Amino acid sequence: MSEPSIFFTEVNERQGVFHRRAFLLGGLAGTGLLALGGRLAHLQIVEAQRYEKLSASNQFNFRLVPPPRGLIVDRNGVVLATNRPNFRLLVAREEHNDPKALLTSLAQFVPLDDARQKRLLVDIKRAPRQTPVAVMEDMTWEQFSAINVRAPELPGVTADMGEVRVYPHGGAFAHVIGYVAKVNREDMTPTGPNSEPIMLHPGFRIGRQGVEKAFDLDLRGRPGARKIEVDANGREVRQDSQGDIPATPGQEIQLTLDADIQARALDVMGEESGAIVVMDCRTGDLLCMVSAPSFDANRFVKGVAPADYKALSEYERKPLLNKVFGGTYPPGSTFKPTVALAALESGVDPEQRVLCTGAWRFGGRTWRCWEKGGHGSQNMHDAIKNSCDIYFYQTALRIGPDPIAKAANALGFGQTFDIGLPGQKKGVVGSRAWKRKAVKREPVWQPGDSVSYGIGQGYVAVNALQLAVMTARLANGKKALNPRLIKSVGGRELKRGNAVSDLPFQQPHLDYVRGGMIAVANDVRGTAYRQSQLGLGDVMMAGKTGTAQVRSYDNLTSRNSAAYQWKLKDHNLFVAFAPVDDPRYAVSVIIEHGGLGGATAAAPRAREVMRVALLKDPEIRARIEKPTPLPELDPNATGVEGAAPDAPMVETPPPPGTPT
Template sequence: MAEPAIFFAEVNERQGEFHRRAFMLGGFAGLGLTALAGRLAYLQLAQTQRYEKMAVSNQFNFKLVPPPRGLILDRNGAVLAANRPNFRLLVHRDKDLDTDGTLKTLANFVPIDQDRHERLLREISRAPKRAPVSIMEDMSWEQFSAIHVRAPAMPGVTADMGEVRVYPHGGAFAHVIGYVAKVNKEDIKPEGPNADPIMLHPGFRIGKQGIEKAFDLDLRGRPGAQKVEVDANGREVRHHTEGDIPAIPGKEIQLTLDVDVQNRALEVFGEESGAAVMMDCRTGDIICMASAPSFDANRFVRGLTGAEYRQLANYERKPLLDKALSGLYPPGSTFKTMTALAALEAGIDPEGRVGCGGGMYFGGRYFHCHKKGGHGMQNMRDAIKNSCDVYFYSVALRIGPDRIAKVAREFGLGQLFDIGISGQKKGTVPDQAWKARYFRKRPRAEQIWYPGENLSYGIGQGYLQTNCLQLAVMTARLANGRKALNPRLIKSIGGQELPSGAAVPDLPFAAEHIEYVRGGMAAVTEAGGTAFRASQLGLGDILMAGKTGTAQVRNYDKGGNRGKGGPWRLRDHGLFVAFAPLDQPRYALAVVVQHGMGGSTAAAPRAREIMRTALLKDPEIRARIEKPMPMPEIAPEIGESVPDETINAPGPPQLTPAAAPASNTPPGVPT
C-alpha cells in the first residue's frame, strides 16, 4: 500500500493546519455576510425613498395632457381663435393588439373606408409602443358613447375628450391667423422645443401659417399630466385625479385688427379676387388685412383630403395665396402721388400747365392717355384729380427715375415691415442702379435706363411692383403728413403691449408739398374727379380723399379686348387708395381688385363700404356724425306782430308784450 504524499509526524501538527484553514474560510464567509448585510442595510435604509418611488412607478404612470392653446383676440377683445371640446377615438399600439381586427370592429361605429383603413395600419405600425394614434376626431355623441361603453372589451381602444382649435369667423382671418395641424416628422427636431415628448401626443397641434406659426411657442403653453394606475403590462386601469399636474395655458395674443371691418372687407369682395389693408393714420395699427377669396381654416384643422386641397390649390383665383402680403401688382395711377411729390421736391412749379391731347409721341412711339381726346391744359392738382397720364409722362421725363424711387421708398414701397408674420414680398422700386444690377448678366445695352422708360414709371407701370400693405403704408404716411408710420399687427402678447408704429422719425419732405398732394387726392373725390360717384360716404360732413388706379397686365399695342368680356386672367387690375376724414385723417385704406377692370368701378366702391364701417365704429366720428340738429324756429301765430329782429335773434323765441301773460302783481313789486 502506497504511503500518503503529505505525512504529519504528529497529530497536533495536522490539527493545527486544519484550524488555520477553517479560520481563513470563516473569515471570508464573515466578510461576505458583512458586505451582504451592509448592502441590505443601505438599500433598506438609505435608498428607501428611491425604491418606494420605483415601486410606485410600477403601479402608477403619468399621461401627458396637451395645454389649452392661447386665445387670439381682435383689438376690442372679440375671439378670433379659441378651443372647443372634441370627442376623439384613439388606438394604442401594443404587442398583443390585433390592429387589423380592431380597425374592422371600429368601422362598425365610425366611418373607416378601405383607403383610410390601410393608412391607419401604417400609422399604427410606425408609432412608438403604447403611443396613441388618432383614428377619428370630432365624433358625435352617439359615436363616442357607443365606443366608450365597449372600450373594456376592445384592448388598446380609447374614446376620450380633448380640445381642438376653432376659428369662429371662418375664412375672414385665415391668411392672417393661419391654422394648426397635426405634427409631422419634419416638425420634430432632436433638440429645442420641438423635441418635447408632447409633440407625439395625438391631441397636440402646432401652428402651420400666420400668427399660429409665428407665435407657436407663446401659444403652446406648458403640458400637464394625468396620474393613472396601470397593470403589469402597462395598460391603464384607473385615473387618480389627486395626483394630476395641471397644464398651463398658452399666452393670449391680441391683434390690432377689427373683426367687423375685416368681415365687411371679405363680404364686399364677394367672388372677386384681391386684397384690402386699412391702417390707423395716427398709430400705424392695421385695422384690416383681408385677402379674397379666402378659405375656411377649420377644415385644415380637421385635415383636408387630397381632392379638397387640389381644388383649392388649382382654383385660378388662388384662395391659398395671401394677396395682401404676397401678391405683387403694378400700382398704376395710385403711384402718381409719388411722382407728384418727387416733382415738387425737385422744384417743379405745380401751377405749370401741360397740354393733354389724348397722348404724346416719344422715341417713335405714341403713349396714350386713358381719356380719348385728352384733358386739355392741366396743372398738377388737375392732373391728380383727372389722373392725366400725359402730365405725368412729361413730369417723369424731367425728373428721372432716381428721384421718383427715393420718394417711393421713403413712403414704404419696396420695403419689408416687421409685423410679426412672414409671407411679405418686397416688390420692386426701380432706378438706374437697380436696372444695371438686375440685368448685369445681359449685354450692356440692356443695363442702361432709357428715357422712354420714365413714362411708364411715372404712371406706376413698367418694372414697378408693390403689394397691398405697402400701398396702405404709403397712403397712411401721406395722410399723417409728418410721421413715417410703420404698420403694427400685434397689439400685445400675454398682456405685454408692443411698441406703437408711430414711434418713428419724421418724413424728410416739406410739409407743404405733402399737403399739396393731399389736396390733389381730395379733388379726386370731388365733383368731376375720377372717383366722385364711388367715394361719397353719405356721413354728413365726413369726406374721403383718394386716388384711383388701373394697372395693365399686358401690352395692348397690338390690339386686344380690354373689356370685361375678355378672359379674367388678362383683365387689368383695379386699385384705390384713400384716407378719411379729409380734414382730420383717421384711417388710410388700400384696395386691390385683381383683374377688376378699373379703380373707380371695381376698387373705389368696395373701399367706400370698408371705410364707412370703420368710421361708424369710431366713437369720435359717430359723435361728429350724430351731432344734434339746430332747434327749428317757431313761427308766430296768425295776426300776431313780431319784429324781424326777434324772429332772427338766436336762442329761444321771446314773448312780445301783446303775448305776455296777465299778472295780478301790482306795478313795482318783484315777481
C-alpha cells in the same frame, strides 16, 4: 502481541488544521452575513424612499397632456382663435395586438372605410410602440360611449377627450391667423423645442401659417401629465387624478385688427379676388388685412382631403395666397401722388401746365391718356384730380426715375415691414441703379421707361400693404408710420408704429398732394366723386383711383375689357383716407382683374369699409351724430319764412270736385 501506538502529535496537528479552517470559514460567513445585513439595512432604511419611488413608477405611469393653445384675439378682445372639447379615438401599437383586426372591429362603431383603414395601418406601423395614433376626431357621445364600454375587449384602443383648435370667424382671418396641423417627421428636430416628446402626441398641433406659425412657441404653452396605474404589460388600469401635473396654457396674442371691419371687408369683396387693408393714420395699427377669396381654416386643423387641397391650390384666383403682402401688382394711377411729390421735391412748378389732347407722340410711338378726348390744359392739382396720364408721362420724363424712387422708398414702397409675419414681397421700385443690377439684357434706363413709370406701370410693383402705408404716411403728413399687426404677446405690448422719424418731405408739398386727393373724391369732376360719398354728415374722404394694365392695348380700339376673360382684365385699385380735415384711417383696395377704372370696383368697396371704421370710432361717431345747430333769426324781421303768424288764419276750403 504488541499494542498500537498513538501519536498525539499527528492528532493535534489535524485538529489545528480543522480549527483554522473552521475559523476562516466562519469568519468569511460572518463577514458575508454582516455585509448582507448592512446592505439590507442600507436598502430598507437609507434608500427606502428611492426604491419606493421606483416601485411606484412600475405601478404608475405619467402620460403627457398637450397644453391648451393660447388664444388669439382682436384689438377689442374678440376671440379669433380658441379651443373646444374633442372626443378622440386613439390606437397604440402593442406587442400582442393586431392593428388590422382592431381597425376592423372599430369600423363597427365609427365610420372607417377601407381606404381610411389602409392609411391608418401605415401610420400605426410607423409610430413608436405604445404611441397612440388618432383614428377619429370629433366623435359623437354615442360613439364615445360605445368605445369606452368595450375598452377591455380592445387592447391598445383609447377614447378620451382632448382639445381641438377652432376659428370662430371661418375664413375672415384665415390668411392672417393661419392654422394649425399635425406634426410631420420634417417638423421634428434633434434638439430644441421640436425635439420634446409632446411632439409625438396625437392631439398636439403646431402652427402652419400666419400668426399661428410665427408665434408658435408662445402659443404652445408647457405640457402637463396625467398619472395612471398600469399593469405588468403597461396597460392602463385606473387614473390617479391627485398625482396629475397641470399643463400651462400658451400665451394670448392680441392683434391690432378689428373683427367688425375685417368681416365687412371680406363681405364686400364677394366673389372678387384681391386685398383690402385699413391702417390707423395716427398709430400705424392695422385694423383690417383681408385677402380674397379666402378659405376655412377649420378644415385644415384635422387635415384637409388631398382632392380639396388640390382644388384650392389650382383655382386661378389663388385662395391660399395672402394677397395683402404676398402678391405684387402694378400700382397704376395710385402711384401718381408719389410721382407728384417727387416732382415737387425736385423743384417742378405745380402751376406749370401740360396740354392733354388724349395722345402724345414720343419715342416713335403714341402714348395715350385714359380719357380718349383728353383733359385739356392741366396743372398738377388738376392732373391728380383727373388722373391725367399725359401730364404724368411728361413729368416723369422730366425729373427721371431716381427722384421718384427716392420718394417711393420714403413712402413705404420696395420694402418689407416688421409686422411679425413672414412671406412679404418687397415688390419693385425702379431706378437707374436697380436696372443695372436687375435687368441684364438692357441695364441702361431708357427715356421710355420713365414715361411708363410716371403712371405706375413698367418697372414698379407693389402690394396692398405698401399702398396702405403710403396712404397713411401722406395722410399723417409728418411721421413715416410703420404698420403694426401684433399689439401684445402675453400681455406685453409691442412697439407702436408711430415711434419713428419724420417724413423727408416739405410740409407744403405734402399738403398740395393731399389737396389733389381730396379733389379726386369730392370735386364733382373728380374720378371717384360718386363712389366716395360716405353719407356721414361733414365727414369726407380723399382718395386716388388706379387701373393697372395686364396686357398691351396698342392694337386695340378700346380698353373696355367687359367682354374679356377674367385673367385678361385690368387690375382695379383705390387708396383713400378720412376724414380729410383730421385723417384717422387709410384704406387700400386691390381688385385683381376688376376691369377698367379704379372707381368701378375698388372705390365702392373702400367706401363701405371706411364707413365701418369711421362709425366704430367714438369721436367720429359723436361728430356725425351731433345735431346741426338751428340758424339764428332776427327778432325784428318780418315775413320770415317758417315764422308763426300773429293771428290765426282761416283755412280756405278746396274748390268743388277737388279730391281732399
